[in-house]
Amino acid sequence: MSLLSIRGVRKTFGANVVLDGFDLDVEQGECVVLIGASGSGKSTLLRCVNLLETVDDGVIELDGTDITDPRADADRIRSGIGIVFQSYNLFPHLTVLDNVTLAPIRVHGVRRDVARAQALEMLDRVGLVEKAGAKPDELSGGQQQRAAIARALVNSPKLMLLDEVTSALDPELVGEVLDLLRELKADGITMLICTHEMSFAREVADKVCFLHHGRPLEVGPPGQVLADPKEPRTREFLSRIIKSGRL
Known part of the structure; x- marks a missing residue:
């Protein structure tokens, strides 16, 4: 059984469909990196997992418990999930x-x-x-x-969610935070990370998930998704990343 199982999750804001039947599994001790263009649903997915947003459809299970059940104790569930945003919120x-x-x-x-x-x-x-x-x-x-x-x-926490935790940092400060995440990975902490740091994703991730229009268009090992993507949309996204010097 996966530590985190996301099945058919749908989330809309008005007429805007942000997550459209999203499926993903995260195993115990695994580091899964979410990549994709702005607006592809990465941050919304993390907020749904932490119950900061209510899903419109689908199921999210954490350690075998359906945390999207309306009867679930949200405070108790959140106590088992750590979340860090790009703004420090201290x-x-x-x-x-x-x-x-x-x-x-x-x-x-x-x-x-x-x-x-x-x-x-x-x-x-x-x-x-x-x-x-x-x-x-x-x-x-x-x-x-x-x-x-x-x-x-x-x-x-059973699970750490990290949302673009280096995007607000000056370039010289990014390394110290990424070094800490490498240590957490080595310690076996389960992490679901949104990031544009592709070199970090290639080095640390067990699995990379490319989001496109609220769906996991391509999921696999970093060596495959980042170096030999099968989907044209993934290749197009990575080509823009390469041009920006971030891969």
Whole structure:
């Protein structure tokens, strides 16, 4: 059984069909990278998996549980999913440590001393323990994004969703975030990632999914999808990426 199973998912916004019968499986410990043009449905898919959007049709199962069932406990489900957006969404008035401990204490009822110890361990893991007392505006963009990843990881999620987490960073800061994602992959953390960093996808992904008009047009190993795509639309998309110097 796949850790994440997406079957026939459809999502519309008014007359705009964003996901159109979407199917995808993500296995335990797998890193699946979503690629495609802007508007192809990548971010909406992540938001549907995290129940930030309600699907119009289809089923999403996480670890065998139908999380799209209207009777499902959305808060409990989200506690098992970590999500990181391209904007860091850190609370500017809180320290890095307080940002990371906020959900464990307020939402999950973890004792403050336990939450603090877990947060410091996670900040150490992402190379930010020395910045625990700093405010977000005292950090670089790369450090803020690593803090956001630490916040998502501190609850030991079953699944990590990462939405263009390097797109808001200056080029020199992209590498430090991608290095962290490589470490998470090596640790066996299951990840579903939207990215335009094709070299990263080629190196780290177990599977690449090319989205076109809300459908998974081509899915396969990175060596096949990125180097020898079968679909003309995939080849067209990658040719534009090559011209931009990102592949």
